[in-house]
Amino acid sequence: MSPHAGIPSLKPLASNRFDERKHVLDLDDFTPGEIQLVLDNALAMQEVMGRSVRKVPALRGKTIVTLFHEPSTRTRASFEQAGKILSADVINISDSASSAKKGESLYNTALSIQAMQADIIVVRHPHSGSTNFLARHLNSSIINAGDGYHAHPSQALLDLYTIQSHFGDIKNRKVVIVGDILYSRVARSNLWGLTKMGARVTLCAPPTLMPPDFINGFSKDHPFKSVSVTHNLSEAIKDADVVMALRLQAERQSKGRLPSLREYSRLYGINREILSLANKKVIVMHPGPMNENVEINTEIAHGPHSVIQEQVKNGVAVRMALLYAVAAANRGGK
Amino acid sequence: MKDRLLIKGARVICPANGIDKKIDVLVDAGEIKDTGVNIGASDGAISINATGLVLAPGLIDLHCHLREPGFEYKETVRSGTAAAVKGGFTTICAMPNTNPVADNATAIQSLMDKAKGQPARVLPIGAATKNSAGKELTEMADMVDAGAIGFSDDGNPISSDILMRHALEYSSALGVPIIDHCEVSSLFTNGQINEGWIASRLGLQGIPAAAEEQMVNRNIALAKLTGGWVHLAHVSTKGSVDSIRRAKKLGVRITAEATPHHLTLTEEAVLHRPGSSGIYKPLSEDAYNTMSKVNPPLRTQEDVDALVEGLADGIIDIIATDHAPHAYTEKLCPMQEAAFGISNLETAFASALSLVHNKKLNLPRLIESMASSPARLLQTSNKKIGQITKGFSADLTLFDMNTGWTVDTNQFVSKGKNSPLHGQKLKGKVILTIYKGQVVYSELNKDLLYT
Amino acid sequence: MHNKNERLILNSDELRRAITRIAHEILERNKGAKDLVLVGLHTRGVPLAQRIAKTINSIEGTNLPIGKLDISLYRDDFIGRAKPIIKSTELPVPIEDQVVILVDDVLYTGRSIRAAMDALTDFGRAKSIQLAVLVDRGHREVPIRPDYIGKNIPTSRNEAVSVRLEEVDCLEGVTLAPNPGLIINERSDGKRGLED
Numbered sequence: 009m010s011p012h013a014g015i016p017s018l019k020p021l022a023s024n025r026f027d028e029r030k031h032v033l034d035l036d037d038f039t040p041g042e043i044q045l046v047l048d049n050a051l052a053m054q055e056v057m058g059r060s061v062r063k064v065p066a067l068r069g070k071t072i073v074t075l076f077h078e079p080s081t082r083t084r085a086s087f088e089q090a091g092k093i094l095s096a097d098v099i100n101i102s103d104s105a106s107s108a109k110k111g112e113s114l115y116n117t118a119l120s121i122q123a124m125q126a127d128i129i130v131v132r133h134p135h136s137g138s139t140n141f142l143a144r145h146l147n148s149s150i151i152n153a154g155d156g157y158h159a160h161p162s163q164a165l166l167d168l169y170t171i172q173s174h175f176g177d178i179k180n181r182k183v184v185i186v187g188d189i190l191y192s193r194v195a196r197s198n199l200w201g202l203t204k205m206g207a208r209v210t211l212c213a214p215p216t217l218m219p220p221d222f223i224n225g226f227s228k229d230h231p232f233k234s235v236s237v238t239h240n241l242s243e244a245i246k247d248a249d250v251v252m253a254l255r256l257q258a259e260r261q262s263k264g265r266l267p268s269l270r271e272y273s274r275l276y277g278i279n280r281e282i283l284s285l286a287n288k289k290v291i292v293m294h295p296g297p298m299n300e301n302v303e304i305n306t307e308i309a310h311g312p313h314s315v316i317q318e319q320v321k322n323g324v325a326v327r328m329a330l331l332y333a334v335a336a337a338n339r340g341g342k
Numbered sequence: 343m344k345d346r347l348l349i350k351g352a353r354v355i356c357p358a359n360g361i362d363k364k365i366d367v368l369v370d371a372g373e374i375k376d377t378g379v380n381i382g383a384s385d386g387a388i389s390i391n392a393t394g395l396v397l398a399p400g401l402i403d404l405h406c407h408l409r410e411p412g413f414e415y416k417e418t419v420r421s422g423t424a425a426a427v428k429g430g431f432t433t434i435c436a437m438p439n440t441n442p443v444a445d446n447a448t449a450i451q452s453l454m455d456k457a458k459g460q461p462a463r464v465l466p467i468g469a470a471t472k473n474s475a476g477k478e479l480t481e482m483a484d485m486v487d488a489g490a491i492g493f494s495d496d497g498n499p500i501s502s503d504i505l506m507r508h509a510l511e512y513s514s515a516l517g518v519p520i521i522d523h524c525e526v527s528s529l530f531t532n533g534q535i536n537e538g539w540i541a542s543r544l545g546l547q548g549i550p551a552a553a554e555e556q557m558v559n560r561n562i563a564l565a566k567l568t569g570g571w572v573h574l575a576h577v578s579t580k581g582s583v584d585s586i587r588r589a590k591k592l593g594v595r596i597t598a599e600a601t602p603h604h605l606t607l608t609e610e611a612v613l614h615r616p617g618s619s620g621i622y623k624p625l626s627e628d629a630y631n632t633m634s635k636v637n638p639p640l641r642t643q644e645d646v647d648a649l650v651e652g653l654a655d656g657i658i659d660i661i662a663t664d665h666a667p668h669a670y671t672e673k674l675c676p677m678q679e680a681a682f683g684i685s686n687l688e689t690a691f692a693s694a695l696s697l698v699h700n701k702k703l704n705l706p707r708l709i710e711s712m713a714s715s716p717a718r719l720l721q722t723s724n725k726k727i728g729q730i731t732k733g734f735s736a737d738l739t740l741f742d743m744n745t746g747w748t749v750d751t752n753q754f755v756s757k758g759k760n761s762p763l764h765g766q767k768l769k770g771k772v773i774l775t776i777y778k779g780q781v782v783y784s785e786l787n788k789d790l791l792y793t
Numbered sequence: 794m795h796n797k798n799e800r801l802i803l804n805s806d807e808l809r810r811a812i813t814r815i816a817h818e819i820l821e822r823n824k825g826a827k828d829l830v831l832v833g834l835h836t837r838g839v840p841l842a843q844r845i846a847k848t849i850n851s852i853e854g855t856n857l858p859i860g861k862l863d864i865s866l867y868r869d870d871f872i873g874r875a876k877p878i879i880k881s882t883e884l885p886v887p888i889e890d891q892v893v894i895l896v897d898d899v900l901y902t903g904r905s906i907r908a909a910m911d912a913l914t915d916f917g918r919a920k921s922i923q924l925a926v927l928v929d930r931g932h933r934e935v936p937i938r939p940d941y942i943g944k945n946i947p948t949s950r951n952e953a954v955s956v957r958l959e960e961v962d963c964l965e966g967v968t969l970a971p972n973p974g975l976i977i978n979e980r981s982d983g984k985r986g987l988e989d
Contacts, residue, residue, distance in 0.1 A: 037624035045878065052863065052879035061915045064866035094866070115674050136545035137630030138676035144628055145674075156678070158545030193545060219542040263531070329879075332866070336877035 029337045031143045031150045032330060034159035035200040043204060047169050049329035050322070056093060057325060067096035067335050073126040075117070076102045076153070077133045082296060082320055083153050083162070087130045090327035096335075099124070114138060115145060122146050128334055131155070136193075149334050157191050163295050164197035166326040168205060170319050171250055174291050179206035182287070184244045186276055187254030187303050188217045194295040195254060199232055209235045212244035214276065216265040241276055248286040252293045253278045253303045269302050279305040283313065291315045345388060345780055346370050348381060352392035352740060356399060356730040357710035358717070367397060369736040372779035377730060390786070392740055395773060398709045399728050400432025400737030401691060402716035404599060405496075405521070405575055405662035407683070408434075408464070410456065412441025417667040417757045419453070423460040425665070425687040425756035427783040430772040432737035433463040433716075433727055434665075434687070437496045438474070445469035447484035454489045461775075461782035463727070463737075465491045465720065470509050470520055474498045479509055486516045491720055494521035496575060497637075499557060501527065506561070510570025519573035519597065519719070524557035524582070525549075525638065534677050536609040536639040544612070544630060546677060549639050555581035562589040565596050573719070574598040576664050578638040580648035587657045597719060599662040600649045602693040603684055603762070609640045611762050612677075632673040632680035633762040636666070650702050653711060660715045661708075663690040667758020685758030689749055691741070693763065695770035698743075705743075713739075740774035747771055798970050799955070802946055805965035808927070811943035812841070815925050816848035818941050823892055826853045828920065830888055832860040834897045834909055835880045840960035841927060842896035860884040862895075867908035882912070889917040894941075898956040900926040903937035928967055930954050 035043065056064055072091040076084050084100065091098040101121070114133070121129055128149045131139050136156030143150040154160040171178050183202055189195045189211055202209045209232075215223060218237065226232045238244045245251060260266050278292060292304070292313045300306045308314060347369040354377070355362045366381040367374065403426065409417035417425075419436075426434045436453060438444035444453060450466045457464035468485035470493040472478045482493055493513055500506045500522055509520050530549055535541050537548025558574060562585060565572040577583065577598045586598050611634035614626065634640055652658040666683025673680050694712065697703040717728020726734040746769045751759040775783035803811065823829060826849055833842030839861050846857040863880040895909055910922060925941035930948040946969065948954060953972040957964040 034625065049877070049879045052865075052881060055882055056866065059915065060917075063915070065911065066866040066868075113671065113675055114679070115671070133676065135676035135678040140625065140628075140630050141676050156545050196545065220537065220548075221539040221542045332879070333877055 050325040053325040053328040067094040070096040070127045074130040086323040160193040164201040166323045181249040183250040184248045186212045210244045348387045348389045352397035358714040358729045399713040402433040406665035408436040419456045423462040426462040427775040429687040430739040432777045438469040447488040450488040492519045510568040514570040519571040521573045529553040551579040558582045583648045583652040597659045602690045637682040692768035736779035738776040745771040799968040803967040815941045826855045837898035838896045858885040864908040888919045893919040900929045902934040
């Protein structure tokens with residue numbers, strides 16, 4: 009008997025093949041074709057959402073558990089609604105109700121959820137890599153709904169969908185991501201998604217909020233080689249089709265990364281003046297929740313260029329497509 | 343009753359005496375009785391045909407964690423010493439970060455008592471400050487009298503400069519080192535792995551090389567100022583090696599150790615992609631390998647190369663394991679929740695041997711850094727160890743350079759199964775460990791080796 | 794033809810005549826084109842519905858509404874769906890109190906039609922639902938019977954019926970071949986898809 013019998017050994021790497029996707033942990037292992045499939049299916053899901061009877065039986069009999077160890081309004085609700093429209097049984101477990109408060113480890117909590125025969129576990133966790141950890145040790149499919157600063161693939165997919173629905177395509181669109189890149193899982197997953205779909209991406213942040221290895225740009229053999237990096241917003245935003253503002257946590261000031269939110273807003277806030285440098289048809293995105301008048305001015309957030317509400321709406325259709333793809337890939341035998 | 347053993351035909355390496363040749367070694371009454379060519383079988387001695395094997399002084403580890411008292415679920419003196427002899431070590435030095443902290447003579451005495459009758463020698467390291475809180479010095483003289491061989495707040499760097507100064511001044515009268523874990527903790531928050539592209543890729547907070555180097559430089563300055571002896575624990579960066587090199591040239595009294603993992607692994611171990619380097623490939627679900635989480639963190643290839651070069655040059659004096667056993671569940675969690683440390687005693691020697699196989703280090707230098715030099719650093723303990731010399735304690739390690747084996751942490755006798763080497767192949771295996779003349783670990787094939 | 798063992802069952806002229814006949818039967822059964830909605834099932838049911846509607850329109854001078862239906866989300870299995878591609882569902886008019894003619898290329902187990910009826914039900918309560926298929930090859934697994942049939946083709950389960958239409962396949966005709974498992978068709982969009 010091994011000294012830790014019962015502890016599972018490592019499973020072989022999951023295939024990232026198109027029709028064999030087990031987990032959605034980030035967009036790094038998606039092919040452009042696979043991303044396009046989700047976007048195309050999201051369009052079909054959008055149609056379902058427009059019906060008077062918003063329900064299809066696709067995931068009938070499947071159980072989806074949302075396990076959220078971090079506060080969330082839209083992502084959790086979005087996954088829940090997506091699952092319910094597809095007729096899955098959705099069980100929500102949030103931090104305040106979970107055993108984490110009683111000191112149970114994530115591993116043991118997840119094992120219990122798996123014992124409930126969850127087909128898909130949608131996980132939000134403050135620690136980067138926690139979804140990789142769960143994928144490694146559980147048999148259920150894991151969908152990452154945001155882990156630490158690492159990844160937020162469903163957000164990136166809905167951002168891609170929103171861009172596509174506005175411009176018809178993503179390729180060669182200039183996308184500027186502005187703000188706290190260092191701590192942004194949204195930016196990280198979007199970098200993968202946007203570069204795979206051929207967008208021209210510019211990252212813009214003060215040096216204290218840029219990952220140190222990004223600051224000098226990317227080498228020729230780097231998957232982000234087409235991405236440019238700058239500290240100057242008026243330079244970055246020139247001719248942009250899409251401006252994506254990221255949430256700025258007030259704690260960046262108290263931890264010494266910024267002198268003041270005021271100065272941040274002056275240099276990196278999205279306002280009418282700076283937006284006038286972009287493409288006339290520019291769309292402004294934000295993953296939410298917003299700090300209005302810090303990273304984005306109120307008049308922009310609620311103005312004609314803003315697609316922020318659309319992002320939320322698209323989120324449900326994209327997550328339906330994602331749940332459907334994962335369920336279809338993991339159909340049990342014949 | 344002590345074994346009388348005659349080990350015949352091994353390549354005997356004893357760097358302290360400059361010996362590296364095929365000779366026989368006779369062990370009697372716990373001591374080395376004789377060495378030489380063709381020693382005749384003496385009465386009642388068991389003769390071992392060690393042709394093709396290497397015989398070295400028992401390995402000495404200046405830095406390990408035995409966890410007792412307080413954390414017996416991670417390791418005990420008994421399981422730790424069993425792991426030590428399986429890994430070829432006959433003397434191990436236990437860090438004081440137990441619960442309670444070993445910061446007084448009673449605690450030191452208690453560990454010495456527990457170590458009696460165990461298969462390896464345990465030498466205690468006392469805390470440098472009370473409760474390792476970094477506020478007041480401990481009663482170092484009392485502890486040295488009880489058996490302490492050095493002082494450290496390992497895990498908690500002594501961040502107060504003035505206290506470190508006084509610790510060095512005070513301990514200099516006792517002839518023992520202050521062993522410092524070099525890290526300026528205020529330079530980062532919640533660091534998990536080396537600061538660099540992998541930390542960025544994984545969305546983890548990094549621990550920059552500068553956090554170590556800044557403290558190394560402070561310690562060098564204070565050693566110079568006080569004339570005290572600072573021993574730098576588990577050095578991990580090229581910048582540290584460079585500073586130590588300069589300081590040694592100036593005659594500053596510092597010594598330094600490096601661990602087998604910092605000498606052989608890079609930060610890519612965290613990606614769980616052994617052997618494949620490259621930037622920004624898709625992560626597998628096996629990324630975030632908590633088994634590779636250790637403090638100081640695994641660094642870059644450039645750092646590894648500098649450490650190996652420093653070890654070969656003697657700038658890094660010794661290899662120490664920083665054996666840090668943890669319960670499996672303390673690693674079965676997301677990276678941020680995982681404990682720092684590697685269970686190292688059973689793989690340290692074989693993993694360090696890879697440096698010899700890769701021709702980066704010669705075998706006598708490796709033995710020197712794992713036996714003779716640690717013994718020299720322990721000279722004040724008045725133990726006759728670390729040499730294959732007549733009259734010395736018969737602490738011996740017999741090993742086969744070329745036997746390949748696959749690390750299986752399930753087979754560890756240490757309670758800590760936490761190793762990033764699980765499933766990896768190592769070359770070189772301990773065949774026989776002898777402590778005070780007694781066989782304490784054996785993989786001898788009796789048919790072949792007993793004559 | 795893709796497979797030398799394929800046997801031609803309907804050539805393009807016969808195919809055209811079959812569609813014309815279905816159009817006439819629909820008009821006859823429903824006493825004209827009033828309240829008719831044609832709904833094609835993806836993939837080949839869609840152009841078939843368009844052809845039938847065109848024929849009816851030319852006879853009656855009407856402009857029949859044509860819908861498209863994707864049944865992926867209503868299937869009782871995911872089997873055979875190597876890529877879970879969902880195509881567009883569009884119903885141009887409310888189907889409430891309309892006569893819906895479902896159009897598909899091949900009727901086999903009947904499961905697709907079962908799923909299609911579930912889908913239609915979600916859009917409202919049709920006056921009636923009728924089924925037109927180009928080919929009925931038998932082997933029903935659910936109690937479903939077509940109202941209009943282009944051609945009955947007796948088959949064994951280990952044979953494959955392939956319908957090819959200009960709009961999708963750049964070819965016209967219906968063939969029968971020993972089943973090589975699943976037939977891989979070249980789709981009009983250049984992607985390769987598995988069809989059951």
